[in-house]
Amino acid sequence: MRGGAPAAGKDQRAPSLSGVSDTFSDLGLRPELLDAVAALGYEEPTPIQREAIPPLLTGRDLLGQAATGTGKTAAFALPVLERIPHGGSGPEPAALVLVPTRELAVQVSEAMHKYGRKLGTRVLPIYGGQPIVRQLRALAHGVDVVVATPGRALDHIGRGTLKLDKLRIAVLDEADEMLDMGFAEDIEAILDATPDERQAVLFSATMPPRIEQMVRRYLRDPVRIQIERAPAGAGEAPLVRQSAYVVARAHKPAALGRILDVEAPSAAIVFCRTRAEVDQLTETLNGRGYRAEPLHGGMSQEQRDRVMARLRGETADLIVATDVAARGLDIEQLTHVVNYDVPSAPDAYVHRIGRVGRAGREGVAITLAEPREHRMLKTIERVTGHKIAIERVPTVADLRARRLEMTRAALEETLLDGDLERYRVVLDALSDEFDVVEIALAAVKLTHEATTGNDADDDEEIPEIAARPDSPQRPRRGASRERVARMFIGAGRSAKMRPADLVGAITGETRLSGREIGAIEISDRFSLVEVPESAIDEVIVALRRGTIKGKKPTIRRDKGR
Ligand code: AMP
Numbered sequence: 399m400r401g402g403a404p405a406a407g408k409d410q411r412a413p414s415l416s417g418v419s420d421t422f423s424d425l426g427l428r429p430e431l432l433d434a435v436a437a438l439g440y441e442e443p444t445p446i447q448r449e450a451i452p453p454l455l456t457g458r459d460l461l462g463q464a465a466t467g468t469g470k471t472a473a474f475a476l477p478v479l480e481r482i483p484h485g486g487s488g489p490e491p492a493a494l495v496l497v498p499t500r501e502l503a504v505q506v507s508e509a510m511h512k513y514g515r516k517l518g519t520r521v522l523p524i525y526g527g528q529p530i531v532r533q534l535r536a537l538a539h540g541v542d543v544v545v546a547t548p549g550r551a552l553d554h555i556g557r558g559t560l561k562l563d564k565l566r567i568a569v570l571d572e573a574d575e576m577l578d579m580g581f582a583e584d585i586e587a588i589l590d591a592t593p594d595e596r597q598a599v600l601f602s603a604t605m606p607p608r609i610e611q612m613v614r615r616y617l618r619d620p621v622r623i624q625i626e627r628a629p630a631g632a633g634e635a636p637l638v639r640q641s642a643y644v645v646a647r648a649h650k651p652a653a654l655g656r657i658l659d660v661e662a663p664s665a666a667i668v669f670c671r672t673r674a675e676v677d678q679l680t681e682t683l684n685g686r687g688y689r690a691e692p693l694h695g696g697m698s699q700e701q702r703d704r705v706m707a708r709l710r711g712e713t714a715d716l717i718v719a720t721d722v723a724a725r726g727l728d729i730e731q732l733t734h735v736v737n738y739d740v741p742s743a744p745d746a747y748v749h750r751i752g753r754v755g756r757a758g759r760e761g762v763a764i765t766l767a768e769p770r771e772h773r774m775l776k777t778i779e780r781v782t783g784h785k786i787a788i789e790r791v792p793t794v795a796d797l798r799a800r801r802l803e804m805t806r807a808a809l810e811e812t813l814l815d816g817d818l819e820r821y822r823v824v825l826d827a828l829s830d831e832f833d834v835v836e837i838a839l840a841a842v843k844l845t846h847e848a849t850t851g852n853d854a855d856d857d858e859e860i861p862e863i864a865a866r867p868d869s870p871q872r873p874r875r876g877a878s879r880e881r882v883a884r885m886f887i888g889a890g891r892s893a894k895m896r897p898a899d900l901v902g903a904i905t906g907e908t909r910l911s912g913r914e915i916g917a918i919e920i921s922d923r924f925s926l927v928e929v930p931e932s933a934i935d936e937v938i939v940a941l942r943r944g945t946i947k948g949k950k951p952t953i954r955r956d957k958g959r
Pocket residue numbers: 439440441442443444447465466467468469470471472671672
């Protein structure tokens with residue numbers, strides 16, 4: 399996207415390609431859709447949305463290079479919803495979205511359903527593994543948008559239950575993933591069954607030659623957008639220590655709390671994507687004993703000024719904000735910037751972290767990423783030219799150590815301050831009966847509890863997730879409540895793969911026993927195998943080294959988990 403210099407404190411709108419599409423209402427969407435995005439707490443379009451929505455609304459084909467986390471789903475979903483007829487009379491869908499996995503099918507169809515609620519859009523996800531009867535019934539009833547995995551879509555086309563002759567828009571989401579999974583021919587067969595004049599949209603995180611080939615064949619003079627352009631000013635933030643933590647969404651609040659406990663920022667700003675997230679996180683952080691204040695575009699100037707005054711006056715430690723609300727803020731004493739989600743584009747990242755590390759002081763930028771978003775982190779690293787160190791979320795033990803260290807420091811300060819004589823009577827009274835060291839320990843305990851609260855409320859373990867699918871990790875056995883991850887193997891029934899082959903390969907190549915292997919699903923072209931989260935990276939590395947049934951299929955972490 400167009401680059402912008404990191405905010406230097408002035409009220410500065412994120413630059414846009416055309417210079418006009420700064421808000422959703424500038425994009426030309428109908429009121430029902432504007433209401434939907436407002437209700438979800440989206441304050442402004444992400445860069446990919448800003449660039450993709452206007453040409454899509456005019457009917458252009460589009461090729462977008464964008465990874466998860468950029469807001470790409472809404473970038474195609476909103477124009478699709480704008481352009482198709484709703485609650486149509488016939489059973490034929492007007493839009494088809496092809497996605498690689500059933501998780502994504504569900505996710506995309508939920509998003510489209512939410513955006514299209516006021517329009518009454520009928521959205522149906524169809525994927526393998528779900529009873530076909532239910533899908534048949536829904537299809538016969540009539541739908542506006544079908545979100546499908548290619549295999550199952552082709553199945554329905556073959557049965558005559560999915561008819562594409564009225565199709566107006568076809569979207570390929572995560573096209574590179576679909577090709578990796580061996581769906582190229584299925585996709586081509588599906589697209590060949592659609593009307594010539596339909597609009598086509600293709601999103602892919604990478605652009606291998608096979609995608610380019612598909613683009614040439616199925617897209618007409620597409621608009622090309624890419625969100626990887628280096629932002630102006632990239633490489634100019636040497637004083638910011640940049641790190642990231644990879645955590646599952648469900649563990650984010652706990653992980654953030656722990657990171658903040660260890661980092662102990664004196665003034666921090668935590669960025670969220672939506673207003674709803676700002677409100678929720680503020681509440682959670684206050685519940686953990688932080689003095690957090692929300693800041694978002696739904697607040698009046700007066701309310702915002704009050705929040706800022708609290709941070710400056712040190713009656714608040716944290717501000718939880720959306721990008722829009724934080725624009726133009728200049729907070730001298732800011733030490734930490736936290737991205738509660740990976741920003742939607744590299745320049746948003748640069749913009750945010752430009753708020754610390756000023757005037758020769760070191761600032762800290764922390765990003766929480768979900769496993770699916772690691773690619774976006776890599777993109778940010780590449781375009782900003784700065785490494786983002788992947789850190790381990792502090793464990794309960796780390797936290798306890800850190801709290802004890804705080805207690806030690808508090809005691810040391812008290813000792814150095816002196817003026818302790820008046821407490822001697824207490825010591826004298828107790829020393830007849832107790833050892834002095836025992837008395838000292840009791841005093842330490844009291845101090846510890848008074849300064850750091852009780853440890854007992856924070857013993858939830860946050861599972862460690864490998865940041866990079868190819869970084870080997872030792873399996874940790876015997877861990878209680880072990881989390882399970884799913885592995886994708888690009889060979890299935892048509893390669894005569896049986897569960898025993900997979901179990902044999904895994905137990906033969908790694909230290910896992912058969913008991914530690916979970917569910918195995920074998921479909922025509924690929925297989926999915928559940929293994930302990932802590933061992934999956936090692937298993938992948940080991941299996942890639944060898945062969946399965948004499949072949950070397952694609953092996954990787956399944957994206958849905
Ligand atoms: P995606 O890249 O499509 O997977 O979207 C990533 C996340 O960003 C999803 O949770 C969306 O709900 C959220 N999102 C999409 N567009 C916006 C926006 N304009 N403002 C805030 N959040 C958004």
